Amino acid sequence: MNLTAVLSGLGIGGFAVAFAAKDTISNFFGTLSILFSDVFSQGDWIEIDGNQGVVVEIGLRVTTIRTFDNALIAIPNGTFASKDVKNWDKRILGRRIKMHIGVKYDSKSEDIKNAIQEIRVMLDKHPQIATKATKYSHHNERTHTAKLVSKDDLEGVKNNLLVYLDEFSDSSINILIYCFSKSVKWAEWLETKEDVMHKIMAILEKNNLEFAFPSLSIYKEK
Numbered sequence: 001m002n003l004t005a006v007l008s009g010l011g012i013g014g015f016a017v018a019f020a021a022k023d024t025i026s027n028f029f030g031t032l033s034i035l036f037s038d039v040f041s042q043g044d045w046i047e048i049d050g051n052q053g054v055v056v057e058i059g060l061r062v063t064t065i066r067t068f069d070n071a072l073i074a075i076p077n078g079t080f081a082s083k084d085v086k087n088w089d090k091r092i093l094g095r096r097i098k099m100h101i102g103v104k105y106d107s108k109s110e111d112i113k114n115a116i117q118e119i120r121v122m123l124d125k126h127p128q129i130a131t132k133a134t135k136y137s138h139h140n141e142r143t144h145t146a147k148l149v150s151k152d153d154l155e156g157v158k159n160n161l162l163v164y165l166d167e168f169s170d171s172s173i174n175i176l177i178y179c180f181s182k183s184v185k186w187a188e189w190l191e192t193k194e195d196v197m198h199k200i201m202a203i204l205e206k207n208n209l210e211f212a213f214p215s216l217s218i219y220k221e222k
Contacts, residue, residue, distance in 0.1 A: 030077030031060055039080075040087045047086040049079060091156025093136045094180035095189045097129075097196060102172030102212040103204065112165065115207040116175060120163045122199050123179050128192040130159035130180040156184075172212030 033039075035058075040046045044055050046065070053067035062074040103112060123129050136157065152158075158180045166176035177200070181192040204211070 030079065030081040031058075033081045034058055034063065034077060039085050040090075044087055044089040046088070048075065049083050051075065052086075089184075091158070091184050093134065093182060093184070094130050094156070094158030095184045095186075096158065096178075096180055097189075097193050098176075098178050099197075100166065101175040101177060101200060101204070102169065103175070103209045104212045105171075105173060107173060107209050111207045111209055112173065112175070115203050115209055116163055116165060118203045118207070119175075119177065119200060120161070122203065123161055123163065123177075123196065126192075126196065126199075128182050128188075129161070129196070130182045131161055132159055134159055134182060171214045 040055055042055050042058060046052065046055060051065060051067065051073055053065040053071075053073065056064045056066050056072070059077075062076050063080065065073045065075060067073060103115075124131055160178060160180065162176065162178040164176050166174045168174075179196075181189045183189055183192065
């Protein structure tokens with residue numbers, strides 16, 4: 001028997017089997033990664049590789065996600081080991097509200113200053129806006145690791161509140177509004193943001209300010 005030919009045949013055969021099984025092995029280690037990393041759980045709203053939805057089931061080979069347009073996507077578990085996963089449910093306080101309010105250039109400086117101060121006070125006193133004074137309880141009792149800045153970062157707690165004159169753009173003077181709702185639920189966040197927008201409109205109207213829009217002024221030289 002020609003041992004060289006036998007060993008060469010076994011080597012080629014082993015390589016072929018390993019190549020054919022690489023996806024299976026990848027999915028197996030992907031399943032272990034999901035189970036032990038605690039990145040997401042069944043029922044979480046996640047986003048991966050351009051797909052987002054609610055995790056329906058974590059299987060041995062694939063994880064199924066129900067998208068928001070009611071489609072069912074099966075994603076191989078190996079994908080979760082090599083792609084970034086964004087989990088929108090790993091937070092207990094704070095869903096961001098960010099907007100730029102543009103007012104006209106003929107607005108008076110004092111009116112803008114007063115409006116900014118009133119918006120700050122309105123947000124600070126709003127019952128559904130998170131602030132430094134908002135009370136909440138930590139649910140996760142895991143110990144800190146050296147990489148963590150704080151337990152708030154670990155559990156997803158955001159309560160920043162910023163209102164500032166931000167920039168002079170082409171057609172408007174822009175005010176930055178940056179805050180977080182107390183609720184992380186989408187519908188409740190939308191309700192809070194809508195109420196905040198109505199209150200901002202009232203404040204601008206009270207201070208004789210008008211929303212700006214893209215415009216161009218042409219001056220004829222004499």
